[in-house]
Amino acid sequence: MINLNEHYSELKSSYLFYNIAQKTNAYLQKNPNTHLLRLGIGDVTLPLCKTVVEALHKAVDDQGNKETFHGYMPECGADFYKKAIKDYYSLRNVDLSTEEIFASSGASDELGDILDLFSSNNTTLIMEPAYPAYVDANVIAGHKIIHLPSSKDNGFTPSPDYSIKADIIYICSPNNPTGAVFTKEKLSEWVEYANKNNSVIIFDAAYEAFIEDDEIPHSIYEIENSKKCAIEISSLSKTAGFTGTRCGYTVIPKDLAFNGMNLNEMWVRNRTTKTNGVSYIIQKGAAAVFTASGQKEIKENILKYKQNAKVLMQALDECGIWYCGGKNAPYIWFKCPNNMGSWETFDLLLNKGKIVGTPGEGFGKCGDGFFRLSSFGNKEDTVEAAKRLVELFKK
Secondary structure, three states, X not given: OOOOOHHHHHOOOOHHHHHHHHHHXXXXXXXXXXXXXXXXXXXXXXXXXXXXXXXXXXXXXXXXOOOOOOOOOOOOOOHHHHHHHHHHHHOOOOOOOHHHEEEEOOHHHXXXXXHHHOXXXXXXXXXXOOOHHHHHHHHHOOOEEEEEEOOHHHOOOOOOOOOOOOOEEEEEOOOOOOOOOOOHHHHHHHHXXXXXXXXXXXXXXXXXXXXXXXXXXXXXXXXXXXXXXXXXXXXXXXXXXXXXXXXXXXXXXXXXXXXXXXXXXHHHHHHHHHOOXXXXXXXXXXXXXXXXXXXXXXXXXXXXXXXXXXXXXXXHHHHOOOXXXXXXXXXXXXXXXXXXXXXXXXXXXXXXXXEEOEEHXXXXXXXXXXXXXXXXXXXXXXXXXXXXXXXXXXO
């Protein structure tokens, strides 16, 4: 008799995006010629920047010539890519060795795969509202999960509760879905908690490039003593439009060790066992992101998304609606007006405003009564959506 992973049976149905699709499709069947303004999407809409495309083309040409052809790449990442990331971190006075940096196919993969380092006999703390994959990956791994709610009162950036004992802690800053960012002081609280409790922080920095406030950390390694307790996972998906190209990186400090086992060494063993690395072509394109021209061009794209966010924030301000996010993140998280629920707000925006967003309830129970808007759409649709928000919600 084969034994399967019974934890799959514990997964709850992923109804959020299914329900959104069902409601949207039903509306379009009744109103087939309607142009919906889609502000729920978490995917980018601007293309790869010129410098990245040129690097990808050059890498393809390399693979077509015997003299420059590359076969298997190092499983943990090419030196040229890891050096580019090391130099990027040094701009924020974070000193990493290339051996602490691992190439990946994106943050989503790593956020689940990293759990290979931990036995099933662990407790994971997930701050909600949260990216749903955090929960599902830990259910599959057999971990006990503690759901730590956050709220408007703490700006959706909760402080640690020392009455709770957690082995693994997920922190996402800038946050998906709320767009909230953790200050240096707040992150320091969590680093202190982790070190005192012998815990590991898994820090999701997928949206760090959207941070514009100088006092907000881009990396958890800007916090003292964090290399003793934190793994950082990042991605080029939202930073540089790599959602369909797939590349990111993971940082595991050499100082990170528990019970006589070193997590950096363990991850080297994991990667050399389970992967053949990220392709030469993709890593060449990814390394180009960190060049001077690449940084200039991706910042121009990010600025376009942030202009969209400003348009939406101005509309919510005009309506007197509370929100967070937008300034340092591509998402805006607003309080549903008139005490409406998340799905009630979704239905109103769809049927009256022809706007598709994301109900906060889908990110955890404490997300009910809130709603997420994305700034990743095109400018024209965003401007029109903002106008309709004012028409619907201005008192």
